[in-house]
Amino acid sequence: MDDHEQRTEAPARPGRVLIVDDEANARSALAELLEDEGYITSTASDGAEALEKLPLFEPEVVLTDLKMPRMDGLALLEEGKKLRPHVAFVVMTAFGSIDTAVSAIKRGAENYLTKPLDMTAVSALVERALEKSRLAAEASRLREQVERRLSFAGILGDHPSMQRVLKTVGQVAPTRATVLISGESGTGKELVAAAIHHNSARGKGPFVRLNCASLAESLLESELFGHERGAFTGAEKRRAGRFEQAHGGTLFLDEVSEIPLATQVKLLRFLQERELERVGGNETIRVDVRVVAASNRDLKQLVEDERFREDLYYRLNVVQIDLPPLRARRSDIAVLAQHFLRKYAEENGREIDGFTDGALRALVGYPWPGNVRELENAIERAVVLCEGNQIDADLLPVGSGREGPRAGEGDLGLLIPGVTMAEVERMVIERTLDAVGGSTAKAADVLGVSRRTIQYRLKEWRGGELEPDE
Ligand SMILES: Nc1ncnc2c1ncn2[C@@H]1O[C@H](COP(=O)(O)OP(=O)(O)OP(=O)(O)O)[C@@H](O)[C@H]1O
Ligand SMILES: [Mg+2]
Structure with a gap:
């Protein structure tokens, strides 16, 4: 194949110009001129027609007369900018009415031409306007891209399993x-x-969050659905529930497994x-809430185990996002x-x-x-305790046991052999509790034992009192 041919540049994408004038002759003369210069044009005979054409024709430049029946050029400019902010408007004004041209510029017009038109000036202005419009569109595209990245930026993860999660988040x-x-617990x-x-x-x-494990059964229902006075x-007063508070937004039901069966029925009904109806009320309320x-x-x-309704499970599970544990990524x-x-160094003013x-x-x-929560806590602690400019293993709970024997490089930071089963158990329980913020219920889940087991151990070690839970 001819090398030279391959290097020939593709022609620039032709600009799209909408011509708005109530005089048919003026429209066709302009259209002809611009078509000759390689633009794609469309025409409208007044502002109202032009406004209808904006979303269909998708012009980059609008060349508009000012005085027109139905909707004039200034009104078109104002409405058009709202609809398509990047479109560049060039207004055409009769010789001697500079005032209107100035007010058009103030309302966001790119430039103006005076009639009778000088055709060379027209094509030069349209060309410049097209360039402006394309730059504005490109800038806003980039801005959107950055914003999108920023709003996902809170979630880090290059591992394929996390990339899949992020992709689903973006789709859903x-x-x-x-x-x-x-x-x-702590996976994000x-x-x-x-x-x-x-x-x-x-x-x-609104983004409204409710931890379903944090309330007694009777309270949970009125917290979710609200209640009438005297319910x-x-x-003593009528109260709006979290669903009503989340109207127009999202309701995040955390630890949804803890919703009692009776309340599950109501949640199912909402989905x-x-x-819904408030507790003690019979007025039906419609709310626009995503769960x-x-x-x-x-x-x-x-x-x-018949502890959670199957129908509710399927209603909740329209899309499932499974966050892999950190050890799997x-x-x-x-x-x-x-x-x-970086986060905690900055927060604490440390270098x-x-x-x-x-x-x-x-x-x-x-x-x-x-x-991730445990990792975050571990790093925060290390930053606070760090005296040099590098964090060493001895500052990490993973590098040295907090209790009992000091560590070598063993997986749990314990000396193996050399440590008793009881010490291993205590360390595992205490670290897990640390990591989940002290909640025995969460620690029990992570460790796959009952909450009672953990509470008994704590009672043994700490003497007497059971840990308060959330
Ligand atoms: N992929 C991630 N990138 C950055 N920060 C993360 C990531 N995952 C979790 N975190 C951080 O870890 C902490 C715990 O996350 P989060 O509260 O979302 O976990 P969770 O799964 O809701 O935990 P729990 O089940 O205990 O409520 C938060 O401070 C969060 O910002
Ligand atoms: Mg959580």
């Missing part, structure tokens, strides 16, 4: 689909829920009918650790360059039962 966010986010469920909200059309609406003892739910327990298993550990290091090799090895080798 703009829809109204109910999403169920599952994953162990709330972060993902917030990202879904912020990247949806309802992103400017129960103590209900099916999009309407995103999260659980760190296996809902499917709970369905099998070890390649992300270093990136996350660097991110938290720390990074981690020693030993620290990085320890970070990557540790199983992180409390996932």
